[in-house]
Amino acid sequence: MAVTPNPRICVLSGGVGAARLLAGVTRRKLAPATTAVVNTGDDTWIAGVRVCPDLDTITYTLSGLVNPHTGWGIAPETFSALTMLRRLGGPTWFTLGDRDIGLHLYRTDRLRRGEGLRSITRDVVRRLGIDIDLVPMSDDEVATMLTVRTDDGVAEVGFQEYFVAMRHQPHVERIRYDGIATARPHPDARTAIAEADLVIIAPSNPFLSVFPILELGDLGDLVRDARDRTVAISPIVGGQAIKGPAASIMADFGLEPSATSVAQLYAPYAGTLVVDHRDGALAGDVERHGVRAVVMDTMIADPDRSADLVDRLVQVVGSDR
Amino acid sequence: MAVTPNPRICVLSGGVGAARLLAGVTRRKLAPATTAVVNTGDDTWIAGVRVCPDLDTITYTLSGLVNPHTGWGIAPETFSALTMLRRLGGPTWFTLGDRDIGLHLYRTDRLRRGEGLRSITRDVVRRLGIDIDLVPMSDDEVATMLTVRTDDGVAEVGFQEYFVAMRHQPHVERIRYDGIATARPHPDARTAIAEADLVIIAPSNPFLSVFPILELGDLGDLVRDARDRTVAISPIVGGQAIKGPAASIMADFGLEPSATSVAQLYAPYAGTLVVDHRDGALAGDVERHGVRAVVMDTMIADPDRSADLVDRLVQVVGSDR
Incomplete structure (x- = not known):
C-alpha cells in the first residue's frame, strides 16, 4: 500500500500485549480506522456471568480503567461480591472485582436476552469512550481447552483454570478449541481483515490468543490472502515470553522459544515479523522461513512507545508495495 | 396444643416484619423447630440475576449482615458494580450492593444449572449460620403484578418497580400473582404448615406478602385446616402500616386501614389476631369477624421484644386447647 494518512488497520488481538499496542493506535489518531478482532476463546462462565478476559483487558486499557500494575482488571477496585461468594462456598479462584462484575452483569443480562456479543461490545465501547472498534471474533462460544500433565496425572481443563488456578505451571500436551468447527466468524471480523x-x-x-482467530471459519484464509500486508510482532524476546506462558508452551510443543519459531508458526499468514532489537541476530533465521524480519524496539511499556511502534509498522508495510 | 418446650412453629413470612419476628424466634432457642415459609412473589430478575427480596431480608437479618437503618440490604456495603452498570446504561433503579450481588451471583449460577431455590436457600442458610429453616414457598417463579394509576394513565408493573422505582406512591387498582395457577408449593412448605x-x-x-402464599396450590387450605392454631399479627397499628404500603393499598381496595380489616381478610385462615395495645379498643370489632383478638405490644423493634412476643404467641395458642 502507499503510506496514507489514514490506513485501515486490523489488529488480531489477545489480551495485555494487544491492549498496549492498541493504546498506541489511540495515541496516534489512527483509531477511527482501526478494528481489533479479539480472541474470545478464553471466554468462560464464572459464577453464572460471561467473562471475556481479552475483550475486557483491552476495554479497561483503552478506557483508562485498567489496573496498571497487573495490566488487566480495574483499579481502584473493591472485592465485596467475591468475599460473599467465598463465604457461600461459590467459585473464587477467578478474581472478580466488583466494578468488573458490573460489566459482566451488563453483558450477561444482554446475552441471556439473546443479543450478540458483538453488539453488546459495541455499546460498551461507546459508553466507555473507546475510539477503536472492538470486534469479538465470533458471537458463538469457543472454549480453549488444554490437556495438561500434573502430579495427579493428565487432565483437560479450560484455559482460565490452567492460566489462573494452575498459574500456567503444568506441562501442556495438547490445545483444542472446543466449538471452533461450528462457530461462525463475525462478519465484521471478516470485513476488517479483508x-x-x-x-x-x-x-x-500464538497458541492461546492468535490461532483461535486464525482457525475460525475462513479468517485464516483471509489473513493468508492479506499475507503481504500482514505484520506479526514476536511475543518472544530473548527466549522469553513478554508475558504469560507462550515460551513454556512452545517448549512443551518441541519448539525452541524464539522469534525464529514464531516466524515458522506465522509464515503462512504474515509476510513480515517484527523482531525485538535484542533478537536482531535472529533476523537471518527468521528470513529462512520466508518471512521478512524487521528489527525494532518492541517493548511497548507505555502508549507513546507503542504509538512509535505502530507508526513504524505503517511505514514498513507501506514501503514495499 | 399443650405448651411444650419445643413447639413446632411455622411462620408465613414476608420481608422486614417477618425478619424481625424470626430474630426473636432465634433469641428464644425455638429456632431448630421453626420453619419460615417465605413469599417469593416479590422475586425478580435484575441485571440478569435473581433477586429474592423477602428471602434476602430474612437471611441478612438472621445472619447479622442486615443494614439496621433500612431493615434490608447489607451494611457495610459497597456499590462498585452498580456504578459500572450505571456507566454502561444498565438497570440501576434497584440498589444492588456488591455483597448483595455476591449472593445473587451464587443463587443465579445454581438456578441456571437447574437447581431449585429451596436447596440453594438451604445451603445459603447453612453457610451463613442461620438456625431457622427458610423454605421458599415454591421453586417455581411467581410474579406479583400491580395495576397502578399514575399521571400517565393505567399500567401493570412488577412489584419491585412499583415498590422501589415508583416508591409505592401510585393508586393500586388490582394485584395479580402471575404464574400462581401453575406454580407448585414446595413440599417442605406443605409439611411445615400441616x-x-x-x-x-x-x-x-397481606396483599403483597401473605396472600401469594395462601393462594399457592393448597397452602391456603392447609392453613384453613390449621385455623385454630394459627395466629396472625396485625401489620396495621393505629391505622398505619408498620412499614410499607399496606395501609394505602387497603384504602385503595376500599378497606379501612385497621386491625379490624386485617381480621376480616384473615378470618378464614387465622383463629386469632394479635392486635397492638394501641388498637385495644378494636378487639370487639375484630371478634365480630369470628377471630379471637389478643392485645399485646407488637412493636418488635429489637430481637428481645420480638422474643417476648413469640413467647406470648406460644402461650396464647397453647392456652385454649
Whole structure:
C-alpha cells in the first residue's frame, strides 16, 4: 500500500500485549480506522456471568480503567461480591472485582436476552469512550481447552483454570478449541481483515490468543490472502515470553522459544515479523522461513512507545508495495 | 396444643416484619423447630440475576449482615458494580450492593444449572449460620403484578418497580400473582404448615406478602385446616402500616386501614389476631369477624421484644386447647 494518512488497520488481538499496542493506535489518531478482532476463546462462565478476559483487558486499557500494575482488571477496585461468594462456598479462584462484575452483569443480562456479543461490545465501547472498534471474533462460544500433565496425572481443563488456578505451571500436551468447527466468524471480523491496509498480529500468545482467530471459519484464509500486508510482532524476546506462558508452551510443543519459531508458526499468514532489537541476530533465521524480519524496539511499556511502534509498522508495510 | 418446650412453629413470612419476628424466634432457642415459609412473589430478575427480596431480608437479618437503618440490604456495603452498570446504561433503579450481588451471583449460577431455590436457600442458610429453616414457598417463579394509576394513565408493573422505582406512591387498582395457577408449593412448605403446633402469619403486607402464599396450590387450605392454631399479627397499628404500603393499598381496595380489616381478610385462615395495645379498643370489632383478638405490644423493634412476643404467641395458642 502507499503510506496514507489514514490506513485501515486490523489488529488480531489477545489480551495485555494487544491492549498496549492498541493504546498506541489511540495515541496516534489512527483509531477511527482501526478494528481489533479479539480472541474470545478464553471466554468462560464464572459464577453464572460471561467473562471475556481479552475483550475486557483491552476495554479497561483503552478506557483508562485498567489496573496498571497487573495490566488487566480495574483499579481502584473493591472485592465485596467475591468475599460473599467465598463465604457461600461459590467459585473464587477467578478474581472478580466488583466494578468488573458490573460489566459482566451488563453483558450477561444482554446475552441471556439473546443479543450478540458483538453488539453488546459495541455499546460498551461507546459508553466507555473507546475510539477503536472492538470486534469479538465470533458471537458463538469457543472454549480453549488444554490437556495438561500434573502430579495427579493428565487432565483437560479450560484455559482460565490452567492460566489462573494452575498459574500456567503444568506441562501442556495438547490445545483444542472446543466449538471452533461450528462457530461462525463475525462478519465484521471478516470485513476488517479483508479490507485492511495493514493487518497486525499483536504480540500475543500464538497458541492461546492468535490461532483461535486464525482457525475460525475462513479468517485464516483471509489473513493468508492479506499475507503481504500482514505484520506479526514476536511475543518472544530473548527466549522469553513478554508475558504469560507462550515460551513454556512452545517448549512443551518441541519448539525452541524464539522469534525464529514464531516466524515458522506465522509464515503462512504474515509476510513480515517484527523482531525485538535484542533478537536482531535472529533476523537471518527468521528470513529462512520466508518471512521478512524487521528489527525494532518492541517493548511497548507505555502508549507513546507503542504509538512509535505502530507508526513504524505503517511505514514498513507501506514501503514495499 | 399443650405448651411444650419445643413447639413446632411455622411462620408465613414476608420481608422486614417477618425478619424481625424470626430474630426473636432465634433469641428464644425455638429456632431448630421453626420453619419460615417465605413469599417469593416479590422475586425478580435484575441485571440478569435473581433477586429474592423477602428471602434476602430474612437471611441478612438472621445472619447479622442486615443494614439496621433500612431493615434490608447489607451494611457495610459497597456499590462498585452498580456504578459500572450505571456507566454502561444498565438497570440501576434497584440498589444492588456488591455483597448483595455476591449472593445473587451464587443463587443465579445454581438456578441456571437447574437447581431449585429451596436447596440453594438451604445451603445459603447453612453457610451463613442461620438456625431457622427458610423454605421458599415454591421453586417455581411467581410474579406479583400491580395495576397502578399514575399521571400517565393505567399500567401493570412488577412489584419491585412499583415498590422501589415508583416508591409505592401510585393508586393500586388490582394485584395479580402471575404464574400462581401453575406454580407448585414446595413440599417442605406443605409439611411445615400441616405439622406445625403454631402457625404465625407475620406482620407482613397481606396483599403483597401473605396472600401469594395462601393462594399457592393448597397452602391456603392447609392453613384453613390449621385455623385454630394459627395466629396472625396485625401489620396495621393505629391505622398505619408498620412499614410499607399496606395501609394505602387497603384504602385503595376500599378497606379501612385497621386491625379490624386485617381480621376480616384473615378470618378464614387465622383463629386469632394479635392486635397492638394501641388498637385495644378494636378487639370487639375484630371478634365480630369470628377471630379471637389478643392485645399485646407488637412493636418488635429489637430481637428481645420480638422474643417476648413469640413467647406470648406460644402461650396464647397453647392456652385454649
